[in-house]
Amino acid sequence: KAALRIRKAALDLEVSRVIVGECGHAWRVAYSFWNTLSGVGAGGSDEYSLKLQNQLDSRYPQPQHIIEYTYDLIKRDKLKFDKSENDDRTVTFHDSCNVARATNMGGIPNGQFILPREVIKAVCNNYIDMERETIKESTFCCGGGGGLLTDDLMEIRIKGAMPRMQALKEVEKTDGVDTLAAICAICKSQFSKVLPKFDFDPYMIVSVHQLVSDAIVLDKSHTIESGVEENIEEATQ
Structure with a gap:
């Protein structure tokens, strides 16, 4: 339906x-x-x-994923960014189960892993991957999927999140990672609750497009589609 x-x-x-x-x-x-x-x-x-x-x-x-849409605009130089707007962050990316194991993006092999990272790198100067055996096709579950996203099951959720939290802790120690990006609503909801249980800031979890929105430069001289002038300044007044 x-x-x-x-x-x-x-x-x-x-x-x-x-x-x-x-x-x-x-x-x-x-x-x-x-x-x-x-x-x-x-x-x-x-x-x-x-x-x-x-x-x-x-x-x-x-259909098209929003990551594919944004990646296409970036590749065609239709978006302008000031990456320094995200210089207060050192970012890593969590590959969400459903995206990693059951989909693709961009029509290229492993596109579901490549495109989100390319979008992040286009808007952030500081990006670090977690250990290779914990990401991409070997990613860990956030611990909140499969109907577990309820506070009544918090103990199970914390245990389920532990492998990802351990991998995150490693890059926090070695590379100063302080921001975890994800493209799944359940992952983001889950992490916002379990991150403090592992001594992380609950606000370190962000969407990829939050990073995009922080870095994007909106001005009337930059167009979204060729031949179409977008007077963003006037539209937002």
Whole structure:
């Protein structure tokens, strides 16, 4: 039903792209099933799926992750950043289970690992990966997935988070990491609660696009799409 609501909204609004935000479960479902569930992407054969497939812009992946969208704009030099705005941070990245193990980004091998890190590096001067055996396809669970994200199960959640917290503690000691970025809402909610249990600041967990928003430079001379002037200054007054 959720997928059909998205299809209806896409048809009603006559959009050319459907973009999924920073949510691990949403991206796993969208990437794996939306094509046949709702016609967002090739595969659906009912009347409304075919109509949507004809409506969506085939130049872009359907559906598209917000990381793919931002990465594409960065590669095409459509965004301007002041990386020094994030110089007070030393950042590392947590690969969320659903994204790491069940999806892809960018249509390239291991794109789900490459693109988020490239976006972070485009907006931050100080980036450090955790130990190789604890990230990417070998990532640890945040400890809050699988229906565990309730305070009644906090003891289990703390135990589940321990492997990731140990890896994070190592880069905190060796490289001064003080910011943990993630692109999954459950991971971010989980870490905000369990980080203090391991002597970390609960506010060190951020979304990747929080880092983007801190570094982005908005001015009327920089356009988002070629040929379209965006007077950001006027729009925000």
